[in-house]
Structure formats: C-alpha cells, structure tokens
C-alpha cells in the first residue's frame with residue numbers, strides 16, 4: 001500500500017512538472033494593430049488577413065494575441081491608441097497611419113518605448129529642410145533598425161491604369177476628336193497613393209504621345225458614396241464629353257459605375273471606367289463589362305509581408321527598412337483567367 005501511494009505521488013509530481021513546463025514553453029506575443037479607418041473597403045480585407053495569417057502561423061509553443069484598433073480617421077484618436085499599446089507592453093506594433101505627416105512623432109514614441117514598428121499602406125513622405133516633400137526614402141524609417149514600411153509603389157498602379165487605356169483600339173478617344181477627355185476621382189490627397197495614381201495614369205498616356213484633356217478632378221476620399229456623387233455631377237456637367245473615368249481606388253469606381261448606369265451611359269461603348277485594388281465586386285463588374293479595368297493592390301501579399309517582418313522583429317532578427325509588393329494589371333482577360 002505504501003509503495004502504491006509513493007508511486008501515485010511520484011506520478012502526480014511528474015504530471016505537475018509537465019504542466020508547468022508546457023505552460024512555460026508557450027510564448028504569447030502581444031501585437032497591437034491600428035488601422036486608419038475600419039470602414040475602408042480595402043483596409044478591411046487587409047486587416048482581416050493580418051489576423052488570419054498571424055493565427056495560421058501559431059504553433060503549440062508560439063501564440064499571437066492581437067489587439068486591432070480603429071483609428072476612425074482621427075490622428076488624435078490613433079495617437080491615443082499607440083500610447084495605450086505602449087502602456088499595455090505590446091511586443092510589436094503594426095500601424096496604418098491616419099496622417100503620414102504625423103509619422104515622425106509616432107515613430108519617436110514607439111522607438112523610445114523600445115517597441116518595433118511596422119508601418120503599412122500609407123507611406124510617410126520624405127521632406128527637405130523647407131518641409132517640402134521629396135521623392136526619397138524617409139529618414140525616420142531609414143535611421144531606425146526596428147522600423148520599416150510595407151507597401152506598394154503607387155506609381156506602378158497609376159501607370160497600369162494608363163496602359164490599359166493605351167491598349168484600347170481607340171486609345172480612349174471615343175469621339176475621335178484627337179484627345180482623351182477624362183475625369184479624375186481622387187483619394188485622400190495627403191496620401192501618396194492618391195497623388196501618384198492621379199499623376200502616373202495620365203503620364204502613361206502623355207508619355208505615349210496621347211493628347212489629354214482634364215474635364216474634372218475632385219477628391220472622393222477613397223469612399224464609394226463620394227465616388228458616386230462626384231461621377232454623377234461630372235456626367236451632368238460634361239455629358240458625352242467624358243470618355244474616361246479614372247478613380248484612385250475601386251470603392252470610388254464602384255460608386256462611379258452606379259452613376260454611369262444611372263446616367264444611361266454604357267461602359268465599353270460610350271465611356272471607360274478604371275479603378276485600383278481589384279476588390280471582388282470590381283472584378284465581377286469587369287467580367288460583366290461594367291468596369292473597364294482595375295489594378296490588383298495585393299492585400300494578401302502586403303499583409304503577409306507585414307506579419308512576416310513583424311515576426312522577424314519579435315525574433316530579434318535584422319530587417320530591411322522597406323518592403324515592396326507588386327501591383328498587377330487586371331483587364332477583362334486577366335479577370336476571366338484568374339478570378
């Protein structure tokens with residue numbers, strides 16, 4: 001009996017030790033993510049994939065506890081969230097800035113707290129001594145070995161939009177008057193994606209020797225309802241003169257598609273419509289002929305790159321300061337073959 005008790009006791013001790021050991025073996029990393037605005041269509045895909053991908057990389061011994069915060073398009077609110085992340089002792093922060101002009105202040109806060117930082121989607125702009133933005137890498141990122149930016153080069157997306165127009169038999173000149181008359185619906189103008197897409201879509205045309213006429217250029221702030229309103233008002237104002245509608249993103253292009261139908265116009269016949277992002281609804285419209293094309297802004301590729309580098313930072317590995325994910329041109333043929 002004594003022997004039996006001794007054995008039972010020994011077994012209990014072994015089990016207890018194993019339990020302690022396995023609890024010790026599980027490392028849970030705390031990840032703070034702040035997105036500029038939850039209602040943004042594209043950033044919704046992006047943030048969902050950040051969570052999914054982190055979860056898919058969990059093992060028996062490594063877990064990720066993700067806190068996802070909505071910046072509500074308010075920089076003060078987002079600064080508070082970052083402060084909270086610091087107080088809560090996050091192991092890494094992933095940040096989609098509301099305002100890239102606040103990058104310096106936020107980077108300083110996070111670096112001073114000794115927390116690695118991955119900036120995504122909204123690239124902070126480098127500036128010269130006079131405060132004018134310049135086309136160079138951002139020192140606040142380059143100077144910090146634990147800070148990086150993951151994004152896509154928006155010049156490429158603009159250029160692809162222009163190239164899709166150039167690929168049309170009439171190069172976008174529906175009425176044969178020798179020039180492409182277009183309207184431009186822009187995203188948030190502080191955002192380099194909006195600036196570059198606006199500029200490079202047209203540059204692709206003019207570089208190819210195509211004459212252009214800008215009828216209308218207004219800010220729709222990446223928003224579907226705004227895109228619809230602006231396109232409707234441009235069509236009322238300029239009617240048949242409008243040959244091409246460029247939207248800086250698909251959300252606004254989806255709105256524009258509604259306005260185009262409501263105005264009795266037909267995409268592919270008497271007007272062309274282009275977006276960026278390759279949202280599912282937009283690709284569907286391209287297949288049905290209600291949009292002329294879009295450009296894949298790879299939310300999967302970018303979110304995976306952001307998570308991969310966040311994990312490298314958690315492991316104390318050396319990282320690059322910039323990671324770029326390519327855009328892909330999505331015309332009807334591509335949409336039919338790939339979606």
Ligand code: BGC
Pocket residue numbers: 036040041042043121122187191193222248249250251276277297
């Ligand atoms: C996307 C937009 C999105 C914006 C948010 C852009 O890269 O194309 O759809 O609204 O990022 O910053």
